[in-house]
Amino acid sequence: MNQSYYVKLDAFEGPLDLLLHLIHQYEIDIYDIPVAQITEQYMEYIHTMQQLELNVASEYLVMAATLLELKSHMLLPRQEWQDPDEEYSEDPREELVQRLVTYRTYKQAAQQLGEMEKGTNQTFMRPPAVLSGTEPYEPVQEKTLSIYDMIHALKRMNDRHRWNEPLETRVKTGEIPLEERMTAVLETVKHHDNGIAFTQLFVYPSRSYIVVTFMAILELMKNNDITCRQEESFGELYVFYSLGD
Incomplete structure (x- = not known):
């Protein structure tokens, strides 16, 4: 069952x-x-x-x-x-x-x-070094995303495209393994150096596929395998492959 x-x-x-x-x-x-x-x-x-x-x-x-x-x-x-x-x-x-x-x-x-804790953990001491021919580093300010930004992006996708097939009242276990979807999402993101639109990761209009894809994205973000960015409120979300530290 x-x-x-x-x-x-x-x-x-x-x-x-x-x-x-x-x-x-x-x-x-x-x-x-x-x-x-x-x-x-x-x-x-x-x-x-x-x-x-x-x-x-x-x-x-x-x-x-x-x-x-x-x-x-x-x-x-x-x-x-x-x-x-x-x-x-x-x-x-x-x-x-x-x-x-x-x-x-x-x-x-x-x-x-x-x-403050994060800043303390990132503080390291090293001998002075002469840096020549380099441009000053300016960190990029990005909008901090929350789980609600992700849900809002899903809602907008639903409003724009509407799911064509009747949505099941329940999503069945094992229909789409989470680990398998995580691997597929990661491979897709890796092949887009400039990022891929969040909505483009949801190819099939079925609830099970959408839910598992959403969970796969969250798990990959939690593992720091990918990052999700949004330039402004209500703007499109883009997913990038994380190159690590």
Whole structure:
């Protein structure tokens, strides 16, 4: 009996992380969140994750319910939720905003500590050397990609092309071995010195093929065999072969 191909990704950090990603991506003021817009975008991500049978933790669904409730609340005329006996009535978004601000503070602190640790690990001492005829090295600044950027790229691919065959409700185990797909993706990327568009790695319009290809890309990135770059928000993602250190 075939079992479903169920994917668990450690890269998902939680619903607040996804909300912060959306706020940054759409350049939204965290203190004045357009609830209808953020709810719509959040639900699109959840739908895509479920469609690909990624492991959507219950906390994502709880946040989805919270956003939908908040959206319905905000759609009411202001006088229906404002206490007439008070000059000031708490904004229904206030609790969510405070949670996001607190989460962002801790996230930024963790990132700074991570950068400090990384910088320390890359510090080496060596005797002075004379370098002549060389150009000063300027590191290339690239947009840091998250798991949500990858999911968004998949969603855009789906919206543009639509899968022609009826999608199975379950992805069957063993239909496409992950290791085999990883090898194929790596070989494809190796033959493109200037990188290959992320969408070009998804040749066949079947859910099993798309899910396993997506997982293969994530595993290869985790192993530092390939890198994925995006020049700007909403731009095309490109996959490059990693030459190593």
